[in-house]
Amino acid sequence: xxEPISNNRSDGLLADPAARPDRYKWIVLSNTTLGVTMATxxxxxxxxxxxxxxxxxxxxxxxxxNSFYLLWLILSFMVVTSVLVVSLGRLGDMYGRVRxxxxxxxxxxxxSLLLTITxxxxxxxxxxxxxxxxxxxxxxxxxxxxxxxxxxxxFPEDQRGMAIGINQVAAISGSFLxxxxxxxxxxxxxxxxxxxxxxxxxxxxxxxxxxxxxVPRHGTAKVDWPGNITFALGLIGVMxxxxxxxxxxxxxxxxxxSPFVLGCLAGGVGLLTAFAVIxxxxxxxxxxxxLFKIRAFTAGSLSSLLASIxxxxxxxxxxxxxxGIWLPRHGFSFxxxxxxxxIYMLPLTAGFLIAGPVSGFLSDKFGxxxxxxxxxxxxxxxxxxxxxxxxxxxxxxxxxxxxxxxLAMGAFAAPNRAGVMNSLPPQHRGVGSGMNSTFQNxxxxxxxxxxxxxxxxxxxxxxxxxxxxxxVGHGVPASVASSAAHLPPVSTLFAAFLGYSPVQxxxxxxxxxxxxxxxxxxxxxxxxxxxxxxxxxxSGLHEAFDFAIAACLAAAAMxxxxxxxxxxxxxxxxxxxxxxxxxxxxxxxxxxx
Numbered sequence: 001x002x003e004p005i006s007n008n009r010s011d012g013l014l015a016d017p018a019a020r021p022d023r024y025k026w027i028v029l030s031n032t033t034l035g036v037t038m039a040t041x042x043x044x045x046x047x048x049x050x051x052x053x054x055x056x057x058x059x060x061x062x063x064x065x066n067s068f069y070l071l072w073l074i075l076s077f078m079v080v081t082s083v084l085v086v087s088l089g090r091l092g093d094m095y096g097r098v099r100x101x102x103x104x105x106x107x108x109x110x111x112s113l114l115l116t117i118t119x120x121x122x123x124x125x126x127x128x129x130x131x132x133x134x135x136x137x138x139x140x141x142x143x144x145x146x147x148x149x150x151x152x153x154x155f156p157e158d159q160r161g162m163a164i165g166i167n168q169v170a171a172i173s174g175s176f177l178x179x180x181x182x183x184x185x186x187x188x189x190x191x192x193x194x195x196x197x198x199x200x201x202x203x204x205x206x207x208x209x210x211x212x213x214x215v216p217r218h219g220t221a222k223v224d225w226p227g228n229i230t231f232a233l234g235l236i237g238v239m240x241x242x243x244x245x246x247x248x249x250x251x252x253x254x255x256x257x258s259p260f261v262l263g264c265l266a267g268g269v270g271l272l273t274a275f276a277v278i279x280x281x282x283x284x285x286x287x288x289x290x291l292f293k294i295r296a297f298t299a300g301s302l303s304s305l306l307a308s309i310x311x312x313x314x315x316x317x318x319x320x321x322x323x324g325i326w327l328p329r330h331g332f333s334f335x336x337x338x339x340x341x342x343i344y345m346l347p348l349t350a351g352f353l354i355a356g357p358v359s360g361f362l363s364d365k366f367g368x369x370x371x372x373x374x375x376x377x378x379x380x381x382x383x384x385x386x387x388x389x390x391x392x393x394x395x396x397x398x399x400x401x402x403x404x405x406x407l408a409m410g411a412f413a414a415p416n417r418a419g420v421m422n423s424l425p426p427q428h429r430g431v432g433s434g435m436n437s438t439f440q441n442x443x444x445x446x447x448x449x450x451x452x453x454x455x456x457x458x459x460x461x462x463x464x465x466x467x468x469x470x471x472v473g474h475g476v477p478a479s480v481a482s483s484a485a486h487l488p489p490v491s492t493l494f495a496a497f498l499g500y501s502p503v504q505x506x507x508x509x510x511x512x513x514x515x516x517x518x519x520x521x522x523x524x525x526x527x528x529x530x531x532x533x534x535x536x537x538x539s540g541l542h543e544a545f546d547f548a549i550a551a552c553l554a555a556a557a558m559x560x561x562x563x564x565x566x567x568x569x570x571x572x573x574x575x576x577x578x579x580x581x582x583x584x585x586x587x588x589x590x591x592x593x
Contacts, residue, residue: 027211028154029163032147033170034204035105038197039081039140040174041181042112044315046074046133048179048338049186049193051498056190057118057125062495062505069126070494071243075445076130079239080137081144082441083232089145089434090286091223097146097153097430098214104142105208109201111136115194144171144437149429152421153215158364160422165360165414169352172413175315176342176349183339227286230275235442237268242449246456248488253460254453288431296423297432299562300368300416303555305439307376307412310383310551312444313451317544318345318402320455320493321391324502325534328526329392334501347399351406352413360414368419369562375412376556380549382408387545391534412555419562451544452490458540459489463533470532471507475519480511492533502529 046053050073054061061070092100115132118125148164155163185192241264249255256262279285292298322344323337332340359371382405389397417436424432464485471481484506495502503523504512512520522528 024213025154025159025163028150029166031204031208031212032101032143032151033167034200035101035143035208036147036167036171037174037177038200038204039108039143040171041178042136042140042197043078043081044175044178045182045193046077046178047315047319048182048342049190050074051335051338051500052186052190053129053193054498057129058121059123059126061498062491062500066123066126067247067494069123069130071247072130073126073133075239075243075448076133077137077140078441078445079236080134081141082239082438082445083235084138084141085145085437085441086231086287086431086434087228088142089149089430089432089437092146092149092430092434093427094223096214097149098208098212100142101146101150102205102208102212104139104146105201105205106139107142108136108139109198109205111139112194112197112201116191116198144441145434146430148417148421148433148436150212152424152429152433153426157422161359161364161368161415161418162357162361164418164421165356165358165363168360168413168417169356169410172356172409173349173352176345176352179315179319179342179345180339183342187339222284224279224282224284224286226278227275227282230271230278231287234268234271234275235438237264237271239268239442239445241265241268242445246449246452246490248490253456253488253490256453286431287435288428291424291428291432291435294423296368296562297420299558299560300372300420300423301436301439303372303376303412303559303562304416304420304436305443306551306555306558307379307409307416308440308443309447309450310379310548310555311409312447313449313544314405314447314548315345316448317451317455317541321537321541324493325391325530325537326393329530331526333526338498344395344399345402347403348406351403351408352410353406355407355410356414359411360418363415363418367564368415368422369560369564371415372412372419372559372562373556375408375410375415376552376559378408379405379412380552380556383545383548383552387542387549391538391541412559416559450547452493454543454547455493455537455540456489458538458543459492459533459536461536461539463489463492463536466532466536467506470528471503471523474523474528475515476507476511476523480507502533 050061050070053073059069060066088100088104111132115129115136118128118132120128147167151163151167152160181196182193185196241261244258244264245254245256245261247255249258249261275287276289279287279289319341322341323334327337327340327344328334355375359375363371382401385401385404386398389401420436421429421433468481468485471484472478476484487506492502492506495505501524507523512523515523
């Protein structure tokens with residue numbers, strides 16, 4: 001482990017951004033934006049490319065026992081980044097944020113390359129890809145954990161909102177741009193979805209090593225190993241429990257009663273509780289709990305958590321809506337739907353790109369609260385409008401609502417992150433950024449679990465009878481139709497999500513081959529399954545949107561509690577504790593502990 005960076009200053013503060021050339025801050029913004037965009041693109045690029053990946057490695061993801069590979073190719077990257085951002089942000093505070101950020105570029109690029117060169121096939125290839133995705137996630141976590149802190153160090157406080165806004169919106173937009181990029185590259189060759197990151201990563205690595213400058217700081221803190229271990233194991237336990245909770249268990253459509261799931265959740269919560277206790281006892285804690293005494297930090301972090309819960313599962317639900325119902329009913333074959341689902345969701349990305357920098361710039365002048373809280377209120381309204389749409393909507397209305405949702409989420413994300421970073425004492429910006437990212441990233445996994453659970457509950461109520469009668473009405477034997485109708489709804493959702501013909505998956509090619517040609521053509525055509533599932537899907541969809549509305553309104557309320565415009569500053573010798581604002585008192589306590 002390298003030695004902590006130190007300097008001759010006795011106050012431990014970071015260097016003044018104004019002391020550096022003006023162009024340096026734009027170099028930092030450009031490089032960190034490239035880094036976080038590249039990292040977040042890989043969160044979603046897999047979603048659209050999964051059918052081509054599984055065909056390329058010769059594995060059926062919907063076969064019994066293969067759901068592990070399907071879920072963990074998607075979630076392993078997200079789980080790793082959620083678990084490690086706090087630890088790696090803390091290491092950045094201790095050993096140099098630029099040093100850790102540069103290491104992130106190297107690790108990310110190396111494992112992106114290794115993902116492209118697997119020579120295995122079948123389950124061995126799937127396991128190899130999952131393991132490489134885990135290490136690729138380590139590189140992404142290094143980038144994400146330190147980018148906001150590096151930006152905060154480089155920009156003066158009256159420009160941080162704009163800078164962090166651009167960076168934050170690039171990160172969120174990357175997850176949507178990945179959908180289109182995966183849909184374009186994967187049909188050509190599935191390895192390209194990983195290879196595309198290699199030249200970008202090499203360029204970013206060289207650029208970062210040559211141009212980014214370490215800000216010297218004073219400190220001799222030690223690594224909090226007990227805290228790191230209990231936090232990582234606890235968060236992993238909770239996320240594994242959530243992941244397997246949406247899978248079938250025995251005769252149940254979901255696994256929330258599984259002893260394994262309950263054990264993971266209970267063990268994870270227990271370890272996280274132990275972690276909270278440990279952090280109050282060690283000299284140099286990983287997760288600086290005293291930072292929660294800063295009202296602006298606490299309100300911003302909790303509103304980020306709630307906003308991510310409301311937004312995180314949205315991508316999956318909209319993709320299933322488009323791929324399983326809307327696109328087939330409008331002339332697209334099931335195999336074409338993954339790419340076009342990404343394209344038809346571009347208004348959401350456009351909204352992020354427009355609102356983020358503008359709201360970040362305005363928050364520098366007027367504070368974060370009105371934009372962050374207002375954005376969440378508008379986001380809740382956009383979810384209500386989506387709920388009011390018919391399942392077979394007109395695209396212009398759908399596109400405008402997606403644009404509104406993107407504008408609202410962008411208006412929230414940039415000012416909220418800037419408000420969090422501005423509230424932190426300089427020497428805790430890395431760990432504070434990591435804590436905020438942990439709330440955001442782990443909430444996305446929680447959101448996926450909640451959204452899928454609500455969808456499956458809605459489908460379970462009416463899908464079996466609707467599916468049974470629809471299949472029997474087109475000549476499928478009653479025994480086969482009954483078996484298909486009682487398969488877990490999640491398998492039907494995954495089939496639509498992967499761009500497969502759901503009826504062919506449910507019934508099987510052998511049964512379809514024995515039916516009259518016109519009946520088989522009807523069952524596997526673009527109209528039968530979307531029309532069949534529209535009613536049951538609408539029930540689950542409304543439940544999911546109601547949850548998103550509640551989460552967004554709670555995020556708006558929490559954001560409003562942050563108070564007025566606040567930037568951390570060192571108290572002068574003439575100021576007494578009683579004369580400081582609530583946030584200043586909390587920051588002074590956090591700095592001293």
